[in-house]
Amino acid sequence: MISYSTVTSKAQSSRMLSAWLRCVVFALTVTIMFSVSVVNGDEDFCVMDTFRSNSTWLQFTKELSNQEYVVAQKFKSLHCCAKGYRSIEWYKDGRPYPWPGVVSGFILYPESANQTIYSNSVVQSDSGNYSCLVRNDTDELWHTINVTVMDSAGYSGTPLQMYEPHDLYVKIGDEARLFCEAFVGRIDLPDAYNEVHWKRMEHNGSVKPPERFQVTNKSREDNEILGSHLLIRGVRREDFGQYTCQISNTWFQSVDTSVWLREIVPYHDESQDKTAYKQILLVFAAVILSSLTLVALYLRFGLQVRVIWKDSFCRQETNDGKDYDALVCYDDRDSDFVLGMLVPKLETLYDYRCITHHLGSIHGNFGTEWSAVLKGPAQHSRRLLVVLSPSILHDSWTSAALYEALHALLTIHNKIICIALQPLPKCDPTKNAQGESLSTLLHAVHLVEWRSEGYCVGMGDRSREHKRFWASVRLHLPPHRYSRQAVSLKQELNQMSVATTGSRVNVCTAVGTSKRGTVLTNSHESLEVLV
The missing domain is CATH 2.60.40.10 (Immunoglobulins)
Structure with a gap:
């Protein structure tokens, strides 16, 4: 005898099996409808009628439409047929895929390697510009298709x-x-x-x-x-x-x-080729000539132009609490050069305010002795100008002595101009424990070499080498705008020089002798000594 509960259980199982079968049938029906739709939409569109090409670079494989039309409620597919790509990205009106239903009902068809998107039933909101971005590791291609949805009544x-x-x-x-x-x-x-x-x-x-x-x-x-x-x-x-x-x-x-x-x-025209070659040669020659001209002009006038630019446009170092433009340090045996020519010309001709200090009485350690006597004046000067010669180094013109002197000067002032009266000794590339060498210190200062061959006041200073010397010194001094008083003073000095040219027989020796031992402190004293 079969119980009532057993019959009920079998009935429920039968109903569940029937429901499951209906779901399977529905899924198969949807799949078949999807397949039919895709077939109707030409799932092999990007495989058929492609260009005859064996190349592998990034390219479209067939003609792609610029405009697509579709009747509402019908199937529609869009294609971006390409090869040699790494990825394909789809956009609608600039918005990347995937899109919400209110933007577009198109979806990707993965079996076409993202070359196709489709919709089983388009609506008006599906209208718009659809773009595909096809790219590989180095290149990319864009193609845009405008989709217009027609009225469902047909066209x-x-x-x-x-x-x-x-x-x-x-x-x-x-x-x-x-x-x-x-x-x-x-x-x-x-x-x-x-x-x-x-x-x-x-x-x-x-x-x-x-x-x-x-x-x-x-x-x-x-x-x-x-x-x-x-x-x-x-x-x-x-x-x-x-x-x-x-x-x-x-x-x-x-x-x-x-x-x-x-x-x-x-098309090959030999006459045009010859003309092209001539034009290329002319352009090449013009470029070389222009380059050589620019180099020659720079070598001849570049330093002077830099000085003029510095004095005209660079910010003036005024209202900085300093009284002098340069503190000039030298040895007693170099006073002819310093007091007879360097300082007078800087003060009278270029209108710089200088203070001088001779170091002839110092024969101890550079670091301690120079710092003691120069620290105070250096604080009131914008530049520290040092005349380097064997005499200021106690007749020890070696790389070791020069290193010790420069090291001491750099502890006193951070803007130093060194005028070398003799060629510098050969630099020792060996670095000390602090990683410094003579070459390192020479790069930290502004070095200007003086060449005294054939120099004579009023005559020799017109030579090219001495013009470069004065321009090099001025280039590293503070920017200076010439005042009317300085210009008038220079004109008077030039007139005085012309008037006394006949009586100055041995001016080179006379100027140097008259200036030995004199310490100049400002432009007025320098003018008196020069006159």
Whole structure:
């Protein structure tokens, strides 16, 4: 005897099995409908009718439409056929995929490697600009398709062009491929038909397909879109010209798409080549000549131009609490050069305010002795100008003595100008425990070399070398704007120099002797000594 509970359990199990079977049938039905939709949407679109190319670089593999039309509530697919790519990204009106339903109902078809997106039933919100970005590791390509959704009642107007062809250039003997495509709609009438054919404009007739010409008509989207390929193998000269693709519908409405097939002519003109070579040589010669001229001008006037620029445009070092432009330090045996020429010229001719200090009585350690006597005056001076010679180093003109002197000076002032009266000794590249060497210290100061050969006051200072010397010294001194008083003073000195030229027989020796032992402190004292 079977109990009531057992019968009830079997009935429930039967109902559950029936519900599960219904779910499976529904899923299969949806899958079949999806497959049919994709088939109707040309799932092999990017595989068929591709360009004949064995290349592997990034490129589109067939003609891609610029405009797409679709009737509302129908299936629609968009394609971005390419190869040699690493990724394909889709955008609608600049917004990246995926899109919410209110933006677009299109989704990716993964089996096409992201080359296709589709919608089983489009709506008005699906209209817009769809762009695909195709790229690999080095390059990228963009293509944009404008989608227009028609009214659900259908379309029976003039065919709408979808692909905009460009003039095609080929060589004789190569293969030419022309393409046209238009949206024609669909009318459910027994005698409804759409057609497409190619014409040669100058021949006033349709293209006859001989063995070299091949016309292939294509349709998609449930025959609402009609297109055609014209393939010409082994192009001859008589094949060049204008071709027109005409697509018409049942109501004898048509759209014409024209494209020119042109020849690529390898053009070689020897006369133009010779002219081009001459122009290249002239340009090359002009560049070399200009470069040499600029180098020569810089070597001749570059230093003076830098000084003029510094004095004219650089910020003046005024109102800094300092009284002097330069503290000039020297040894007693160099007083002829310092007091007889250097300081007077800086003060009278260039209007700098100088203070001098001789170091002849110091014979101890540079670091301690120089710091003790120069620390105070250096604080009131914008530059520390030191005349370097064997005498200031106790007749020890060596790299070790010079290193010790420069090291001591750098502890006193941070802006130092060194005038070397003799060529410097050979630098020792060996660095000390602090990682310093003589070369390092020489880069920290502004070094100017003095050349005394053939120099004479009023005469020798006109030579090029001495002009460069004074320009080098002034370049490292503070920027200075000349006052009217200084200009007037220089004019008076020039007049005095011209008036006394005849009586100055041995001016070089006289000026040096009269200045020995004199310490100049300002421009007025320097002027008195010079006069």
